[in-house]
Amino acid sequence: MVFDLDGVLVDSETVWDEVRQAFARRHGGTWLPDSTRAMQGMSTPEWADYLVTAVGVKLTPAEAATGVVAEMARRYETGPPVLPGAVDVVRAVAARHPVAIASSSPPVLITSFLAATGLADVVPVAVSSEQAGAGKPAPDVYLLATAELGVEASRCAAVEDSTNGLRSALAAGMTVYAVPNPHFPPDPEVLAQVTVLHSITDLPAALAG
Structure with a gap:
């Protein structure tokens, strides 16, 4: 199984969505109507690239991945x-x-x-x-x-x-x-x-x- x-x-799906949307806003991106659904299931390199190329985050994909995962890890610190x-x-x-x-x-x-x-x-x-x-x-x-x-x-x-x-x-x-x-x-x-x-x-x- x-x-x-x-x-x-x-x-955690809503947490991922909140973190990514807030991160995108902070870094010059524009959230698209289908961005949430599009990123569900993507691997970290894939959604990080999506944030840069589709949402317009003004960072490299590696920087986007590091920033989002760090915030998710902070959210998980209390369990x-x-x-x-x-x-x-x-x-x-x-x-x-x-x-x-x-x-x-x-x-x-x-x-x-x-x-x-x-x-x-x-x-x-x-x-x-x-x-x-x-x-x-x-x-x-x-x-x-x-x-x-x-x-x-x-x-x-x-x-x-x-x-x-x-x-x-x-x-x-x-x-x-x-x-x-x-x-x-x-x-x-x-x-x-x-x-x-x-x-x-x-x-x-x-x-x-």
Whole structure:
């Protein structure tokens, strides 16, 4: 079982959006109507380049990435905004199946989440799209996670919340569960291709069924 992080285990999609928008304003950028949705699932190099080339941030992509990730790390200093029941769900699933995390967050924030929740002992594989070479909706991060688990992607399930994340897991050939993000609802045509759950806490029963 492979979990997305942002929006599935951590209620951080709005935090990412707030931080990026404020950063863009401070550095001469103009937020576009589709910027929020466009960047969901992008790897750090991809969204940093987007901030520069599409939003107009007057920095290099490397500087944009460093600035945004530093602010996100500050927000996480008091603990990431873990969604209710998420830690118990990961532990319950890990008791029956190998588990991994495949996230678009940079490794420093994934590590922060695992440390804060005590899940490092039950999640043997946690990969960032930075390590995979391409962000979601490309399947790369899911293929990397399943390879590190030693299981074929077609024999794995994924749980996602966003349009690009769902497309990524589908492209990897996985069984896909959606916990739709209430702030940024996935496209209906993508939801029609997956099993939709009301809450992350519904996942263990769905897997058992």
